[in-house]
Each structure stands twice: as structure tokens, then as C-alpha cells.
Amino acid sequence: AQSVTQPDIHITVSEGASLELRCNYSYGATPYLFWYVQSPGQGLQLLLKYFSGDTLVQGIKGFEAEFKRSQSSFNLRKPSVHWSDAAEYFCAVGARGYSTLTFGKGTMLLVSP
Amino acid sequence: NAGVTQTPKFQVLKTGQSMTLQCAQDMNHEYMSWYRQDPGMGLRLIHYSVGAGITDQGEVPNGYNVSRSTTEDFPLRLLSAAPSQTSVYFCASGGTSGTNEQFFGPGTRLTVL
Numbered sequence: 001a002q003s004v005t006q007p008d009i010h011i012t013v014s015e016g017a018s019l020e021l022r023c024n025y026s027y028g029a030t031p032y033l034f035w036y037v038q039s040p041g042q043g044l045q046l047l048l049k050y051f052s053g054d055t056l057v058q059g060i061k062g063f064e065a066e067f068k069r070s071q072s073s074f075n076l077r078k079p080s081v082h083w084s085d086a087a088e089y090f091c092a093v094g095a096r097g098y099s100t101l102t103f104g105k106g107t108m109l110l111v112s113p
Numbered sequence: 114n115a116g117v118t119q120t121p122k123f124q125v126l127k128t129g130q131s132m133t134l135q136c137a138q139d140m141n142h143e144y145m146s147w148y149r150q151d152p153g154m155g156l157r158l159i160h161y162s163v164g165a166g167i168t169d170q171g172e173v174p175n176g177y178n179v180s181r182s183t184t185e186d187f188p189l190r191l192l193s194a195a196p197s198q199t200s201v202y203f204c205a206s207g208g209t210s211g212t213n214e215q216f217f218g219p220g221t222r223l224t225v226l
Contacts (some may be wrong), residue, residue: 004155007150009153032213032214034213036216036217042219043203043218043219044156044203046214046216049214050124090155090156092156094213094214095213096211097215099143099144099146099161099163099207099213100144100146100158100161100213100215101158101213101215102158103155103156103157104155105153105154105155106153106155108173
């Protein structure tokens with residue numbers, strides 16, 4: 001069975017600074033990988049996804065993520081954080097041939113002025 | 114397209130009461146799933162369906178029932194609510210491309226007293 005680890009429960013970043021949120025997965029083959037964002041009291045919005053091909057994927061809101069097979073990682077990055085990026089971020093993995101996702105426990109991003 | 118809709122948005126139950134959380138999608142997706150979200154736990158899969166008439170258990174199925182009589186609807190039933198079922202419930206649907214991409218509803222916040 002697959003699993004996802006998000007090592008950081010909370011991260012605080014100054015507005016305008018760069019951001020990297022870590023995600024490590026466990027899966028025997030090449031997985032499908034996703035990052036979702038959830039603002040307080042809201043549902044989940046898909047930021048980006050990796051299925052195959054180019055290991056650097058671009059998403060919405062200026063986010064990108066890089067799939068590194070050797071490190072079993074799919075870290076999310078943004079070069080300059082805006083106060084509106086404050087939210088909880090979830091990494092998820094899907095096993096090929098199945099229809100569901102396994103989520104990490106989330107990282108809460110706080111943005112300081 | 115309305116996407117994935119869920120009703121109600123909020124619900125308070127007493128221990129032992131039963132209720133059904135409704136979920137509908139208008140994207141003609143085969144796959145539908147129910148997740149629950151608890152603080153610090155991420156999203157955990159309750160039940161899922163790969164098509165009308167086909168359902169299966171996820172990671173935390175106890176205390177919940179599902180059925181799928183149509184492609185569009187996937188209700189989640191709590192037969193005898195318990196305080197441990199206090200949570201936010203998300204319904205999701207996915208297409209037939211086999212990439213596990215999930216489209217989420219806005220969620221139902223359930224409190225069991």
C-alpha cells in the first residue's frame with residue numbers, strides 16, 4: 001500500500017520569500033502525484049499533478065513541483081509567497097490502476113508580513 | 114457544470130441518530146469516493162465506488178454504509194452516529210482516464226453530540 005509523509009506540520013514564511021513544502025511517498029512503482037490546497041473552511045483545490053514525462057510540473061497560482069524518483073519526493077515550490085497563499089497544503093499519491101488517493105497529513109503555511 | 118455537490122453543508126446529530134450525506138456529480142465520472150478529514154490526520158478514505166452497483170471499503174469504513182444506484186449519486190449513510198464520527202466529510206469523483214485525479218465537493222461539517 002502507498003503512503004505519504006509531509007514532515008512539516010507548520011511552516012512560517014515571510015511574504016515575498018521563497019517556499020518549499022516537502023512530500024515523500026512510498027509506492028512500489030511510479031505513482032500519480034498531486035498537491036492540493038485548502039483555505040480555512042473551504043474544500044480542496046488542485047494545485048498541480050504529475051502523471052508522467054517532465055519531472056518538473058507547473059501548477060496554478062505560480063506553484064511548481066519536482067518529482068524525484070531517487071528520493072521518492074514531490075516537493076512543492078513557489079519563488080515568492082503572497083499573503084493569500086496562507087492555507088493548508090496536502091500532498092497525495094495515487095496507485096496506477098486505482099481510483100482513489102492516499103493523502104499526507106498536511107502542512108499548514110503561515111505567511112508573516 | 115455544477116461539478117461535485119454535497120448536502121447538507123452543516124449538520125448536528127445526537128449520538129445514535131442516523132442520517133445520509135448526499136453527494137452528486139454531473140461530470141459522468143465512474144469513480145466516486147468519500148473521505149473524512151480530521152485535524153492532523155489529513156484525508157482518509159471511507160468508501161469508494163468504481164461504477165454504479167460497485168462499492169468497496171477504504172481505510173476507515175466502520176460505521177458507514179454506501180450504495181451506488183446511479184452514476185451521478187453516491188450517498189454516505191451513518192446508521193448510528195457516534196461522537197468519533199464528528200468530522201468534515203468530502204465527496205470526490207474521478208474520470209475514467211485512470212490517473213486518479215479527484216474532483217472534490219465543498220464538504221459537509223458534521224458534529225455528533
